[in-house]
Amino acid sequence: MKTILIAEDNPSSRELLREILTAEGYRVLEAADGEQAIAQLRASRPDLAVLDVQMPKVDGIKVVRAVREDPKLADLLVLAFTAFAMHGDRERILAAGFDGYLTKPLDVRALSSEIAAVLAGRMKREIS
Numbered sequence: 309m310k311t312i313l314i315a316e317d318n319p320s321s322r323e324l325l326r327e328i329l330t331a332e333g334y335r336v337l338e339a340a341d342g343e344q345a346i347a348q349l350r351a352s353r354p355d356l357a358v359l360d361v362q363m364p365k366v367d368g369i370k371v372v373r374a375v376r377e378d379p380k381l382a383d384l385l386v387l388a389f390t391a392f393a394m395h396g397d398r399e400r401i402l403a404a405g406f407d408g409y410l411t412k413p414l415d416v417r418a419l420s421s422e423i424a425a426v427l428a429g430r431m432k433r434e435i436s
């Protein structure tokens with residue numbers, strides 16, 4: 309079973325993500341801010357993290373930078389979860405170290421397929 313950390317300060321968004329991903333068969337860990345996210349990542353080393361970009365204490369951009377600088381977490385798959393969809397935002401998010409992103413409001417079908425694709429891509433990289 310694959311484990312996914314959801315870091316999102318909005319309780320209803322977090323609950324929605326948890327319900328969808330649990331129904332898809334993933335084990336789900338949760339964090340309500342960036343500080344909790346970093347602690348959870350270090351303690352549990354999930355297969356994938358979905359990080360809200362705008363979070364209290366430590367924002368998602370800073371969390372992904374901390375992940376990339378930590379030798380034990382550097383290769384973790386990390387998706388941004390964000391309402392930013394202006395021109396240039398995609399580049400800015402990917403440049404920060406995210407592997408991809410999900411846009412708000414959440415597209416449930418896109419979520420399932422994006423996560424499956426990201427996890428499948430990782431497996432291919434591990435095999436080759």
Ligand code: MN
Nearest residue numbers: 317360362363
């Ligand atoms: Mn937020």
